[in-house]
Amino acid sequence: MSATGRSKAVVLIALAAVVAVGSCGRGEDRRSARYSSSGELCGIAGLEGAHIAPIDGPGRCGIADPVQITAVSGIRLTSPVRVNCSAAKSFKRWVDRGIKPAVGRRGGGIEAIRIAASYSCRSRNSQPGAKLSEHAKGNAIDVSGVILRNGATLSVLEDWRRGRVIKRMHKSACGPFGTVLGPRSDRFHQDHIHVDVARYRNGTYCR
Numbered sequence: 001m002s003a004t005g006r007s008k009a010v011v012l013i014a015l016a017a018v019v020a021v022g023s024c025g026r027g028e029d030r031r032s033a034r035y036s037s038s039g040e041l042c043g044i045a046g047l048e049g050a051h052i053a054p055i056d057g058p059g060r061c062g063i064a065d066p067v068q069i070t071a072v073s074g075i076r077l078t079s080p081v082r083v084n085c086s087a088a089k090s091f092k093r094w095v096d097r098g099i100k101p102a103v104g105r106r107g108g109g110i111e112a113i114r115i116a117a118s119y120s121c122r123s124r125n126s127q128p129g130a131k132l133s134e135h136a137k138g139n140a141i142d143v144s145g146v147i148l149r150n151g152a153t154l155s156v157l158e159d160w161r162r163g164r165v166i167k168r169m170h171k172s173a174c175g176p177f178g179t180v181l182g183p184r185s186d187r188f189h190q191d192h193i194h195v196d197v198a199r200y201r202n203g204t205y206c207r
Helices: 003-024 085-103 165-172
Strands: 047-051 067-072 075-083 110-117 140-148 153-155 179-181 193-196
Touching (some): 075 085, 140 165, 165 193
Parallel strands (some): 075 110
Antiparallel strands (some): 047 067, 067 075, 140 193
16 A cells, blocks of 8 residues: 555544544434334234223213223333224334434433323313313323333423423324324423324324
8 A cells, every 4th residue: 555545544544533432422322222022903013912892981982992002112101001093003103213213222222101191081181161182082192201221211391491302202293193292382281292193184283
């Protein structure tokens, strides 16, 4: 190798070292952690749980063909989620394409997803006289944060303004779900992200 060639090689090695050091110093690692998964619901592999008996009423509340989900793509849920298959499939897409990439390898990856609510026979935001909530139809899930493998917790209430992870989770739900509501939407969603499969003419309602 000529002297010029050796000089170029030295420069390239030095540049590679600088890039590597810079990458190691970043606060967030968005590469995926490793997960194993089993089970199948609604024809989708990676949804763990079971089909349960139809939920009937009272009134217009209920789910004709509900499932109860306990884990998604190898990540356990802090509370079982009771929804219809449409919501279950959207939730699986959100976990795989949004929640997991947003967290990456931070804290060793996700140990559990914190569930605030799923099926519930009530009005919107539990307000008297309001329209029937999508929760009452098995269309909706509320997520309040994630628990990491190192024991740390990222919550909507505490971490929405502190960093980007929760905001990325929120944004990534806009697509898999027709409605996405978070802390910027109103006073009722300061501590969780509401997602449901209701669709609108103008597309996803994401606030």
